[in-house]
Amino acid sequence: MKLTKITLRHLKMRLKSPFTTSFGSFQDKEFLLLEAFNENGMSGWGESVAFDTPWYNEETVKTNWHMLEDFLIPAVLNKEINHPDEVSDIFSFIRKNNMAKSTVEGAVWDLYAKEKGMPLAAALGGNKEKIEVGISIGIQDTVDDLLRLIDGYVNEGYKRMKVKIKPGWDVDVIREIRKRFPDVPLMADANSAYTLEDIDLLKAIDEFNLMMIEQPLAADDIVDHARLQKEIETPVCLDESIHSYEDARKAIELGSCKIINIKIGRVGGLSESKRIHDLCREHGLPVWCGGMLESGIGRAHNIALTTLDHFLLPGDTAGSSRYWERDIIEPEVVVEDGWIVVTDKPGIGYEPNYDIIKEFTVFEKSFT
Ligand code: OSB
Ligand code: MG
Numbered sequence: 001m002k003l004t005k006i007t008l009r010h011l012k013m014r015l016k017s018p019f020t021t022s023f024g025s026f027q028d029k030e031f032l033l034l035e036a037f038n039e040n041g042m043s044g045w046g047e048s049v050a051f052d053t054p055w056y057n058e059e060t061v062k063t064n065w066h067m068l069e070d071f072l073i074p075a076v077l078n079k080e081i082n083h084p085d086e087v088s089d090i091f092s093f094i095r096k097n098n099m100a101k102s103t104v105e106g107a108v109w110d111l112y113a114k115e116k117g118m119p120l121a122a123a124l125g126g127n128k129e130k131i132e133v134g135i136s137i138g139i140q141d142t143v144d145d146l147l148r149l150i151d152g153y154v155n156e157g158y159k160r161m162k163v164k165i166k167p168g169w170d171v172d173v174i175r176e177i178r179k180r181f182p183d184v185p186l187m188a189d190a191n192s193a194y195t196l197e198d199i200d201l202l203k204a205i206d207e208f209n210l211m212m213i214e215q216p217l218a219a220d221d222i223v224d225h226a227r228l229q230k231e232i233e234t235p236v237c238l239d240e241s242i243h244s245y246e247d248a249r250k251a252i253e254l255g256s257c258k259i260i261n262i263k264i265g266r267v268g269g270l271s272e273s274k275r276i277h278d279l280c281r282e283h284g285l286p287v288w289c290g291g292m293l294e295s296g297i298g299r300a301h302n303i304a305l306t307t308l309d310h311f312l313l314p315g316d317t318a319g320s321s322r323y324w325e326r327d328i329i330e331p332e333v334v335v336e337d338g339w340i341v342v343t344d345k346p347g348i349g350y351e352p353n354y355d356i357i358k359e360f361t362v363f364e365k366s367f368t
Pocket of ligand 2: 189191214215239240261290
């Protein structure tokens, strides 16, 4: 395959409700879409999951645009690419910037699968017909608001509830959830809000039978997490700390976690996601697919990845309607009783709607 033209779009879409983590709140989601064309005018799509501020990691929409325009797109334009695995080798001269790299790599995977006439899931080696999904719920104004939301999502059939926690919104909140929903599959995500000084609080969470606690300690740490995991029974799941196969290997070796949340953007693409998945399978650590409040394009990539057999736990890939009044793909992603039926159409298997994309596009540029 040869990429003869690439179009980069900067979109701004409003979430139905603000999303609040231990770092703060936002409702307007800015992100990039990349459309890569082959010689025959067929195109593949990728989404950058970088946010407009660098709270989750160091990347932003603007740094991604810069990396893509000045380095990554020139490195792949008009180059012969035989397999999407080659993209990360082509980008190996650039350090980090994984979300920017993944934007191109995702489009190449989509286009590769479309050229072969096969679904992206099958091209990746996945073979599930449907995937089980959970839902991630932000910090709310009151515990009652949170309980009401959980009640709704349990009734919709979501397979597990993930609640965001932060100091002051943790043990007491989880206790209230457990009182009302003693058996619901439940986990908590701290987005790095604690340190080892909070060890007693983190131990207190053991009594609530959580499936896991996600990223309790620093975003760049795997050493303190190993100490913590020895002290608590709740399985630690790493999100922010794992950027690569090598990070995963070291975290497993140190015992820093028992579960890994794989996000395609965070680890630099689908090929690296697959390598981490395979490594975790060898070591018997379950993995699941995280989310970054994606539009339908990124959501479709997450669904395809989740079809790999060692994605054993429900991911954060909820349905389009949980986030958007109107998603940018046809059909939208639908969750029924906690399941998403995997598309059998080529590539990501959902059609980007150009009219709707145009409506949300702030700026676009094509490269040839
Ligand atoms: O830590 O998993 C996270 C959203 C934005 C940034 C980080 C995270 C999240 C979520 C929501 O938990 C996942 C989703 O619904 O897409
Ligand atoms: Mg997380």
